[in-house]
Amino acid sequence: MPFSLYEITVPVxxxxxxxxSHLLDxxxxxxxxxxxxxxxxSRLVEDQGDLVFQVQKASDAARLLVVRLxxxxxxxxxxxSRLVEDQGDLVFQVQKASDAARLLVVRLGKVExxxxxxxxxxxxxxxxxxxxxxxxxxxxxxxQIDQAExxxxxxxxxxxxxxxxxVQFAIPNFYFHLTTAYSILRKDGVQIGKADFLGKKN
Amino acid sequence: MPFSLYEITVPVxxxxxxxxSHLLDxxxxxxxxxxxxxxxxSRLVEDQGDLVFQVQKASDAARLLVVRLxxxxxxxxxxxSRLVEDQGDLVFQVQKASDAARLLVVRLGKVExxxxxxxxxxxxxxxxxxxxxxxxxxxxxxxQIDQAExxxxxxxxxxxxxxxxxVQFAIPNFYFHLTTAYSILRKDGVQIGKADFLGKKN
Numbered sequence: 442m443p444f445s446l447y448e449i450t451v452p453v454x455x456x457x458x459x460x461x462s463h464l465l466d467x468x469x470x471x472x473x474x475x476x477x478x479x480x481x482x483s484r485l486v487e488d489q490g491d492l493v494f495q496v497q498k499a500s501d502a503a504r505l506l507v508v509r510l511x512x513x514x515x516x517x518x519x520x521x522s523r524l525v526e527d528q529g530d531l532v533f534q535v536q537k538a539s540d541a542a543r544l545l546v547v548r549l550g551k552v553e554x555x556x557x558x559x560x561x562x563x564x565x566x567x568x569x570x571x572x573x574x575x576x577x578x579x580x581x582x583x584x585q586i587d588q589a590e591x592x593x594x595x596x597x598x599x600x601x602x603x604x605x606x607x608v609q610f611a612i613p614n615f616y617f618h619l620t621t622a623y624s625i626l627r628k629d630g631v632q633i634g635k636a637d638f639l640g641k642k643n
Numbered sequence: 644m645p646f647s648l649y650e651i652t653v654p655v656x657x658x659x660x661x662x663x664s665h666l667l668d669x670x671x672x673x674x675x676x677x678x679x680x681x682x683x684x685s686r687l688v689e690d691q692g693d694l695v696f697q698v699q700k701a702s703d704a705a706r707l708l709v710v711r712l713x714x715x716x717x718x719x720x721x722x723x724s725r726l727v728e729d730q731g732d733l734v735f736q737v738q739k740a741s742d743a744a745r746l747l748v749v750r751l752g753k754v755e756x757x758x759x760x761x762x763x764x765x766x767x768x769x770x771x772x773x774x775x776x777x778x779x780x781x782x783x784x785x786x787q788i789d790q791a792e793x794x795x796x797x798x799x800x801x802x803x804x805x806x807x808x809x810v811q812f813a814i815p816n817f818y819f820h821l822t823t824a825y826s827i828l829r830k831d832g833v834q835i836g837k838a839d840f841l842g843k844k845n
Binding site: 443449601604605620621642 | 647803812
């Protein structure tokens with residue numbers, strides 16, 4: 442059974458976006474872990490007796506606050522990290538991956554989508570962006586996509602028929618931004634590998 | 644008309660490999676240009692009269708030799724460049740992109756292919772690797788690929804049916820290495836952009 446236009450795009454994008462969400466999760470976990478490790482090795486005193494124990498108890502609240510600050514600081518750095526000065530940062534790569542998927546459905550399926558303000562500044566907001574995009578992709582009727590195979594799609598001064606738009610533009614463009622997001626996280630020491638990139642197969 | 648398994652893989656890989664060859668070309672041109680620019684601004688004397696003119700003439704042969712050495716040095720650095728210490732270099736990324744394409748044809752099409760020694764050390768050898776791979780991809784009969792849709796493909800302890808092998812493994816894997824090769828070149832200052840990555844559309 443050959444593949445429909447829908448099959449080679451929408452489910453692939455949904456899978457890729459879920460993977461992206463997973464990669465971001467590993468990133469925030471790592472930031473949190475690194476931040477806490479630094480605190481543990483550099484700020485906590487040894488347990489030496491009752492008095493110290495009391496001090497530690499009192500400092501738990503302060504420690505939690507510092508953990509949060511360290512985490513916030515680490516996340517801010519990671520989210521605006523990039524491979525090269527004049528290339529988009531992690532936020533940009535997530536936005537573009539989301540758009541590559543979303544705009545295929547908009548342009549081929551001729552359906553409206555919520556537009557995004559592209560102002561995400563936290564991992565939480567990136568996750569929300571990804572979830573919204575997945576929800577939108579899941580809502581489209583496969584027939585809407587399949588019937589656009591020979592339609593002429595015009596965008597940003599470019600023109601391709603529907604099937605070429607998918608294979609020559611949307612799919613490579615989607616993987617480009619997914620891989621670049623991966624590389625940014627990887628470069629910044631997040632412990633991810635090829636298996637995380639490919640995600641769960643079924 | 645829906646897509647065959649062949650259509651969403653082999654021509655896509657051929658297109659991507661040609662793109663990769665183009666990216667490498669821009670890289671070597673840039674290395675050559677950068678090397679020559681450095682020579683021109685740092686080593687050549689100003690044209691101040693006859694004697695100097697004679698000196699310049701005499702130095703042309705030496706200059707050409709230095710240009711070649713600079714080019715060789717620049718290419719050696721670029722070809723072993725990587726994004727992160729524990730990730731593969733540019734040579735590795737080209738080898739893996741070639742293998743992602745080649746092994747789909749081998750595993751789905753059940754055809755033998757020349758194996759590579761994975762010992763490429765120059766841009767010329769990388770280009771040869773890419774050309775060989777393209778030639779192999781072009782030689783396969785589309786029917787050989789299409790009939791493997793439901794076949795169980797086993798490799799490196801993994802197992803997927805043919806269509807899933809293409810969509811969930813070979814295609815993302817191919818784009819992963821293509822994008823990483825792009826990112827390495829981009830990081831090292833090679834003047835390439837998204838249009839180069841997507842290549843010529845038709």
